[in-house]
Amino acid sequence: MLLRVSGEIAGDKPDLSAVTDREAAAQSGVAHGDVLLAFSEAAVTGTEEELSSARSAVVDAMGEEAMVDAAAIIGNFQRMVRIADSTGIPLDAPLAAFSAGVRADIGIDDFGSARNTRKSGPLGRAFARLVAPIAVPVARMLTRRMMPAGDRPDPGTEPPVDRT
16 A cells, blocks of 8 residues: 555556566566566575576666665565564554555465454445545645655646656
């Protein structure tokens, strides 16, 4: 949900299948998305040979500095996930209700740690459906208000989308 909402706030319509599907990642508009996805998969579940190959592919496509940055991001996410999983941190009820569709779309509920989060009941799902249509416009408005005055887009325009 957060990825989808943050993309929509930026005026984009992200395809969340790009998070788990290399073909979709290549078409996602994220520069070298397929190469980055292959690198992250190899870092998490690959063999040393697969990781070495993926690392080289990132260097060839984006340069050594980008590979180091990508490796740092992968490592940071792994750290956060391990901390959350080891402590059993569940999603809070509102986030669980709002993110149910996204979690199902990309298969997050198939991970063992998903058992830490209770399923949303009918009331929570109904509330999420009721509030969802206004969530993005409200978040877009709040984001614009938090921007320094000189960086704010003109009213009625979408914030710029950086696709580099």
